[in-house]
Each structure stands twice: as C-alpha cells, then as structure tokens.
Amino acid sequence: MRRSLGVILSFAVLVGMFCVGSAAAAWPEKHVKLIVVYGAGGGTDITARLLAQGLEKVTGKQFVVENITGGAGWVGWSALAKAKPDGYTIGYLNIPHLYAGYLDPKMKRTENLESFTPIMNHVDDPCIWAVKYDSPHKSLKELVEAIKKEPGKFSIANHGYGGDDNLAVLDMERMAGLKFNVVHNNSTTISRAQLLGGHVDLLGANVSEVFQNHQNKELRVLGVMSSKRSPFLPDVPTFKELGWDAQWASTRGVGAPAGLPQEIVKPLTEALVKVINSPEHQEKAKQLGLALDVIPSAEYMELMKKTEQRIKTLMGW
Amino acid sequence: MPDILTVLSNLFSLTSVLAILGGICGGLVIGFLPGLTSNMAVALLLPITFTMSPIPALLMLTSVYASAIYAGSFSAILLHTPGTSASAATVLDGFPLTQRGESNKALRIATFSSMFGGAFSAIALLLLAPPLSRISLMFGPAEYFFIAIFGLSIIGSLSSGGVVKGLLSGILGLLFSSVGLDIDSGFPRFCFGYNDLHAGLEFVPAVIGLFSMAQALVMTEEVQKSIQRVETPKSSEWRVFPRLSEIRQIKTTLMRSSFLGVLVGILPGAGGDISSWVSYNEAKRFSKHPEQFGHGSLEGISASETANNANTGGAMIPMFTLGIPGSPTAAVLLGALVIQGLVPGHEMFDRHGSIVYTVIIGFFLANIVMGFMGMYSTRYLSHITTLPNYAVIPVIVFFSVVGSFSLGHSMLNVMIMLSFGFLGFLMRKINMSPAPMILGLILGPFAEKGFRQALILSRGDLITYLLKSPISLILIALTILSVATTVYLGSRLTKSAAPPEEYESLTGEKH
Numbered sequence: 001m002r003r004s005l006g007v008i009l010s011f012a013v014l015v016g017m018f019c020v021g022s023a024a025a026a027w028p029e030k031h032v033k034l035i036v037v038y039g040a041g042g043g044t045d046i047t048a049r050l051l052a053q054g055l056e057k058v059t060g061k062q063f064v065v066e067n068i069t070g071g072a073g074w075v076g077w078s079a080l081a082k083a084k085p086d087g088y089t090i091g092y093l094n095i096p097h098l099y100a101g102y103l104d105p106k107m108k109r110t111e112n113l114e115s116f117t118p119i120m121n122h123v124d125d126p127c128i129w130a131v132k133y134d135s136p137h138k139s140l141k142e143l144v145e146a147i148k149k150e151p152g153k154f155s156i157a158n159h160g161y162g163g164d165d166n167l168a169v170l171d172m173e174r175m176a177g178l179k180f181n182v183v184h185n186n187s188t189t190i191s192r193a194q195l196l197g198g199h200v201d202l203l204g205a206n207v208s209e210v211f212q213n214h215q216n217k218e219l220r221v222l223g224v225m226s227s228k229r230s231p232f233l234p235d236v237p238t239f240k241e242l243g244w245d246a247q248w249a250s251t252r253g254v255g256a257p258a259g260l261p262q263e264i265v266k267p268l269t270e271a272l273v274k275v276i277n278s279p280e281h282q283e284k285a286k287q288l289g290l291a292l293d294v295i296p297s298a299e300y301m302e303l304m305k306k307t308e309q310r311i312k313t314l315m316g317w
Numbered sequence: 318m319p320d321i322l323t324v325l326s327n328l329f330s331l332t333s334v335l336a337i338l339g340g341i342c343g344g345l346v347i348g349f350l351p352g353l354t355s356n357m358a359v360a361l362l363l364p365i366t367f368t369m370s371p372i373p374a375l376l377m378l379t380s381v382y383a384s385a386i387y388a389g390s391f392s393a394i395l396l397h398t399p400g401t402s403a404s405a406a407t408v409l410d411g412f413p414l415t416q417r418g419e420s421n422k423a424l425r426i427a428t429f430s431s432m433f434g435g436a437f438s439a440i441a442l443l444l445l446a447p448p449l450s451r452i453s454l455m456f457g458p459a460e461y462f463f464i465a466i467f468g469l470s471i472i473g474s475l476s477s478g479g480v481v482k483g484l485l486s487g488i489l490g491l492l493f494s495s496v497g498l499d500i501d502s503g504f505p506r507f508c509f510g511y512n513d514l515h516a517g518l519e520f521v522p523a524v525i526g527l528f529s530m531a532q533a534l535v536m537t538e539e540v541q542k543s544i545q546r547v548e549t550p551k552s553s554e555w556r557v558f559p560r561l562s563e564i565r566q567i568k569t570t571l572m573r574s575s576f577l578g579v580l581v582g583i584l585p586g587a588g589g590d591i592s593s594w595v596s597y598n599e600a601k602r603f604s605k606h607p608e609q610f611g612h613g614s615l616e617g618i619s620a621s622e623t624a625n626n627a628n629t630g631g632a633m634i635p636m637f638t639l640g641i642p643g644s645p646t647a648a649v650l651l652g653a654l655v656i657q658g659l660v661p662g663h664e665m666f667d668r669h670g671s672i673v674y675t676v677i678i679g680f681f682l683a684n685i686v687m688g689f690m691g692m693y694s695t696r697y698l699s700h701i702t703t704l705p706n707y708a709v710i711p712v713i714v715f716f717s718v719v720g721s722f723s724l725g726h727s728m729l730n731v732m733i734m735l736s737f738g739f740l741g742f743l744m745r746k747i748n749m750s751p752a753p754m755i756l757g758l759i760l761g762p763f764a765e766k767g768f769r770q771a772l773i774l775s776r777g778d779l780i781t782y783l784l785k786s787p788i789s790l791i792l793i794a795l796t797i798l799s800v801a802t803t804v805y806l807g808s809r810l811t812k813s814a815a816p817p818e819e820y821e822s823l824t825g826e827k828h
Contacts, residue, residue: 039360039648039649040360040363040649040652041359041360041363041648041649041650041651041652041653042648042652045652046652046655046656049363049364049367049656053367065364066726067360067725067726068725068726068727069516069724069725069726069727070513070515070516070519070725070727070729070730071512071513071514071515071516071729072498072515072516074512074513074515075513075516075725075727075729078512078513079727100503101512101515104503106503106504106505107505107512108510108512109512152776153776155773155774160500160503161499161500161501161502161503162503181773181774181776182501182773183458183770183773183774184500184501184770185500185766186500187586187648189585189640189641189642189648189651190585190586190641192639192640192641193453193454193456193585193635193639193641194457194458196454196639197453197454197455197456197457198454198457199457199458199774200774212640212660212661212662213640213662216662216664218662287658288655
C-alpha cells in the first residue's frame, strides 16, 4: 500500500513537472488551428492558407486551416471566442462582417469585441464603386450628378445587408444625398456578372475583386474609398480627393480568444510579422491584389472599436 | 492557340499523367463514399496543390471534380445513397435495377453517359468558351426567377406518390430554403433564436439526410436481408461498355442531356444538381416510355449522369473566361486558379494559352480514363449489394456523419443531416418522394432572390420588367409546356394501367 502510494505520488510529481515544463516552454509546441469562417477557395481562405504556409516555415509547427462556416460567420467566431486562450486556436477576424452578428439587437448575442484578443491586422481591401466599361458615366462626379438628377433610378449590387459594400452605400447616400436601388447577392462574382450583363448600373465591391477587370477594360472603377490611392489602381482617384470622405474597407486580421497571455502574444506577433514581411508573401499578395496593412495588437483593437462606433451610428444599432 | 506539340508534351509529362491518375483515384473514392461531395474533394486537395506548378495542380483538381461527380452514381445506383448530391436523380432509376440484380447494367449506362457528357463539355469548353460565356451575363434577376420556376414545374412529374404529396414535399422544401438571415434586411427568418441557423439550412447535408440516412433507417427494418433481392440474372453479366441496343435506347437522351448540362453549367451558381434534375425531367417528357421512369429506365439513369458530368465543363466556361464560377465546385476551382496566379478573363486563353489548353485537353482525357478506371472498380464494388444490411448500415451512417461534419467543421450540419434523415424516413413510410423537396431546397433561393431583385430593379413596373427579355418569354413558354405535358402524361398513364407499386419500388420493401 505504502509502496503504491509512493508510486502514485512520484508519478503525480512527474506529471506536475511536465505540466510546468510545458507552460514555460516556448510557443508553439504543437500544431496550431487557424479558424476561417468562410469556405475553402474564397478570399479569406486563400489569405489564411498563404499565411499558414509561411508560419509553418517560420515556427516549424503545422498551422491547420479549419473552415468553420455558417451563421453568417458567427459559428466560427463563436468557436474561436470559446476556445482555450492557449495560443493553439487562432482565427481570422473579418471587419466589418463581424459587427452585424452582435451589434444588431435582433441577434441577442452575448459575444462582442471583448471576446477576442486582437493579434494583428493583415490585409486591408478598400471598397470601390465601378460601372461597366462602356457606361456613359466616366467619373464619379458625373455619376453623382446623374444620380441627383434622377433619384431612385440607379441600381447598385452589394454583398448583403450590413456588409462593407452596403455600409459604404449607406454612408454615401447620407453624405452626398443620393438614393439607390440596392440589390444584394451572396457572392461578388454574381454581382459582377450582373454589372457586366447590364442588369445593374453600379457595382459596390473591393479592390482585389475588380482590379483585373479594370485593367482588362471590362469595367471602370470610379473611386476607391481609402485615405490614399490603391497601388493596384493608381489611375483611380479616392472618394476623398473628390470631396466625399467615405472610407470603408474589408479588413482581415488574426485574433485569438480573450485572455491570451502576453508570453504567447509576443512570439505569435513576431512570427506573423516575419511571415508578412517576407518577400515571398509580399509577392503573392501583390498577385492577388491584396494591400498588406500590418497593424499591431493595441492599435488593431482601437481601429476595430472606432469602426464599431461608426457602424453603430450609421445603422442605428 | 498555342502550338499543339507544346500542349501535348505538357500533357504527357510524368507529373501531368500522375496528377490526372491520382486525381481520378481520389475523385472516385470521395465521390463514391456517400456524404463526401465533389466540392469537398476539390477543397481537400486545394492546399496540396499550392506547392505544385499550375499544370499538374489544375489537371489534378479538374480530374477530381469530373471523377467525383461520376462516382457519385455508384453509390446512388448500388445503395440508394447518392455519393454526391448531383447524383440524387440517378437513384430513382438506378436503384430499382440494382434490386433486380441488374446493377452492372445500370453502372455501365451511368459510366458511358458520364464519359459522354464530360467529354462533350470538355469539347464545348475547348472550342466555344468565349462565345458561350456570354450566356452567363444574359441571365439577370428576371431570367433567374423564371428558370427557377421552370425547374419547380418539374415537381409535378417527379411526384411518384401522387401529385398532392409531391406538391406538399416541394412546398416544404421551399419553406426550408427560406430559413436563415434575409440578405436584404439582415432579419433572421425561422431561426427561433438559434443563431447558428443564420446561414440557413445547408443543402448538401439535407440531401445526405433525405437519401443516405433515410436509406440506412429503412434498411434497419430488415437487417438480415441484402439490397439485391434476387440472384444476378444471366442477362446482366459484367461488361465495360453498354450493348449497342442499350446505346440505341439512350442516344437522344445523351445528346439532349449533354446540351442541357453544359447550358445549366454556364449559369452562375447552378451546379450539377439542377442540371441532372432538369435533364431527367426533359428525358421523361420526350421519352417513348415515360411509364418506365422511376422503375429502372435506362434513359433516366443516362439523363441524370450525362447532365451532371456535362455540367462540370460547362461550369468552367464562365470560370475561365469571366472569373464567374458556374457551380459551387467551380468556385473552389477558381480559388485554385487565383492562387496559381492565373487571372481569369478573355485574355487568359492567349496569355496562358499553353496552360489553359493543356488543362482542358487533360480534362477531356480524364473524362475518358475515369470511365475505364471506374468500370473496372465497380466489378468488385457491386458485391456490397449482396452483403447483409447489418454490414452496410454502419458504413452509410458513418460516412453520412463524417461527410456532413466536414462540410463546415461543426455539429450543426450533422444535426441538419440527422433531422432530414428522420424526415426522409417518415416520408418514405407515407410514400412521399423526397425529390420535390430537394428541388424546393435548391431552387427556392434562386426564385426568391430573382423575384425580389426584379421587384427592386423594376421600380414599380414589375410586369414590364419581367417580360422585357426574350429569354424570360422562352422560359415562361417552357414552364407552361412543362405543366401541360405533365398533366397530359399523368392522364395517359392512369388510363394505360399504371404500375401498381409507385414509390415502393424505391424503398425496396414490397418485392
């Protein structure tokens, strides 16, 4: 009896030491799960897989992309928020798509921004407005004049209520005194087909989704909603240049469950910076039309809070 | 067009051949397993192709796509569990043949049809992609609304258990399709405070439930028996190719369904499911023996299997030329193109000609090779129908659960699958066909979105807006024709001694 008690005790001590040892060891010790709330092959998925590839090289551990879809993104974000904050479950946060799921009082959701530890912003993809290449409206100014002349005549295709394209439309309607007929599609590829087929007058989308079509002269991007011109569309003015300070974008960054300890945040951030600044990653991002915009943890949270406030005012939530 | 020798030397390099063969093997396995879809097959392989060069990467993914859609017919025919949702229509005629011990006949018809449809679509992709891609732009909200209505008019002729039950099943499908966040207002519809339902009821787990899970439940009633009810008749001995007499029976169906499959494939978002149902219905309408449909008609099998494979090449037409995927699986393929740095567009055929033409010709070859590889594997595969049910049931349930889980990495889809499985079981007990429900689920969102967008774009003058395009008018005429022929066929069939068992032949109970 005594002997067996001794065995149990020494075993417990051994296990205890092992646990302590593992807590002190450097992150990561095993594979890391990277949650993406949209399906395989989509924009976020491609970004995430590029990042995962780089992270594997830098850390020597596997980064497994897991597409947890459904619930307008929130099945995956809930899973991320509820995961253990141990650095082995991280995920992509999509701004502004994250907001509608908890700001809208209809949703009665308990999670919010505080449920996450923001790690770093990765990609910033500004909103644009585009017309068909052969449209009579060659500039934003002309278009706005035409819309004002015949309010309610112009239609614009968007990617769902409360999404970034839609927020941009609402903001411009308010700022410039416009009125649109908005049709929503669940994919920008469908919206683009509707524009190219002449079924709608305008397309609200993001730079990475249209810059190739702009270069191919299939459609004409009239303006970019960012503080400065996009490197992918150097010939297109910003809305700000033209007198409307509309700044909207779809941004993607990496987040973790709330309460991720600093000793993990630090190596994770370092690994991310290393990957994002590598020439390979920069080259791939350029091909995809993605503007890399590294914003570290604290400022990233601040940015998200600011956007949250803008959306609250705009949508009346 | 680039030098043909460059294309051929690209294609017959070791890596390309291995990519095609590996893709076909992977596709056949994933396609055959009930619950694992073509979408998933391509998505699973997508990360592997990141480090490959463009030609083998795309050859592998397109081969997986083609062979997974093809192999979906194996389990549809042998087990009443469509391997991919695009083979759901194949169940209706394939499974009765299996019960009669003629599974090899059904499989060789499905194989020949898939090869034919796939190869036809590859040729369309090779020769006519730029002009055909225009079709995908001609379809606006009004046209989408009418094509969905046309699709729904099929319900009448699929209602094997009686028109009222068929309509009820279809309406339930439409109702289920309206669950989820309303895209125009962000309002959660029929979610009952359950936030995970915001993206709606996914269609694929619903199909897995209604067919595969329900089949497993039906089989639990007679665990000692097996699917095949009789000794394999001598007339249906194993052969790779259909007999000439069999090909003669299906030759018009092959042509019509290839054409329809490519056409539906070109339409953005409309995948293999819609093309196989539409072509099944058209085959029945023009058939000399519509009464055989649902009881082992070779034309029925051929219609569904030709069209879903013809859809694959069709779906790639707007993907390559416009960057607009013609089916959900093509949307994942588009991701692969983008990762490889290939920019879709009209110039793609010039700028990356040697890659694109190699991939298309490789896709054509894959459609031929998969038929041989598939047919030789079914020789042994079809023995599962003689196994006792207690051995088969756990396998079906296992893959149904795994398949629905891996769709979104959450238990939500498993719950949806199980609920539809139970519902499907009850429906079979009261002799109600699940086919109309599936049509409702697929076409409901198309019809609703088309109609609501038309309402907005018409600015108050809906009738003029809906009727202004010739495509809409053609679709309206086709819908009227469809309903009229269904009524006519229905009255003709009841007069000429309708077969006594209606839906029972599917459930495999009353034999």
